[in-house]
Amino acid sequence: MPQNLNYLRETASQTAGPYVHIGLAPGAAGFKLFEKELGQDMAGPYANGERITITGRVLDGTGSPVRDVLLETWQANAAGIYAHEEDPRHSEVEKGFSGWGRVISDFDSGEFVIKTIKPGATPGRNGATQAPHINLWIVARGINVGLNTRIYFEEDSNAHASDQIINLIEQLHRRDTLLAKKTGENTYHFDVVLQGENETVFFDV
């Protein structure tokens, strides 16, 4: 027998279930417990850049909205800097900007609303540049492992042409599933389709 590699194995994922709000957004579950609920203000008051609102729904394979979904967003600031020590420019991030948010859908309509600033282009691998995007992580009852995807912005088509991630998507029409569509001056629409026609592209990160 060769030596043992001795790696531990990642803990298995389980669905967040229908009551994920109790733990991660108790206000939405109908009670107040924590002094401060986390992820309610992604950009903070001092962030530079364009203030935007993205609305949308998460749709299941039958076309119905998923009304008990929770989404987390992670993004860079308008200058393309992540508020994290492994971004070499992180000290330049505006005070109060976290870039992380928690969003839940309306229990009746399934609509979610993301209020943030539009992120800037971020560094890619080996000197490349990534088009502006918001990283998205989606959990709900019936989702066994959290789903990763990205929101890009339709007006950045030039940057998309050279984006390393978008270019990995072989079927060209599927790339459109990652685009937030402009609906007004600072507003966008972005639906996530879990299954079926126009299924959103999800990533194994």
Added chain:
Amino acid sequence: MTKKNTYTGEFYQRDRSMHPPAYAEIYKTSVPRSPKQALISIENSLSEITGPKFGHNDLGELDNDLIKNYAQTGDAIGERIIVHGRVLDENGRPVPNTLVEIWQANAGGRYRHKKDMYLAPIDPNFGGCGRTITDEDGYYFFRTVKPGAYPWRNWVNSWRPAHIHVSVFGTAFAQRLITQLYFEGDPLIKKCAIVNTIPDQDAIDGLIAPLDMNAGVPLDCLAYKFDIVLRGRRSTLFENRLEGN
């Protein structure tokens, strides 16, 4: 200056064979909520190796004490337990200063949620959520009551084993994980459709917290140990360049 931590490279690829598949026929809600197309595998960039940070200022004093953190007229009702353990990565290294959040039903199996209509009563002194940040050794603990089993609509007579939902961040968005903790000896574990979405028995065993008599408080409460393992990272020795500079 030489950095002590040389594990700053890419994250090891997630081993999907020990996670539940998106589509698991036995867990009916997953049927319409599972992508049919293959996930597209992407190499880590800054977008994946970074992630949100939390500090003690974000938390309140009783946030990790579910017996007290929603107490109105007295302590929460139920079997008093401590749940404790470490957050580690696949290299066996502790993950310090990371946020751990939990939520659960009360001792009767009822959630404090406007959508839960189960006939077991709400406990006026129990909220059902808690959070904490791991210490320098990756250690965390909560005090709570053991949750009850409850019925749910999957098959007509489906029951969830007693469980606590656990959410962990790690240092990077690529490590984000939500799972469930089960309790050693619970006969409902084997029968649970959600547990059985996991195709690997060792991975299921990894979600079952053993009774830990040493960590309990005599004449007060029992304890269960639950270690959580997040994805590990490569050392930087032979790394591709992750960043654009």
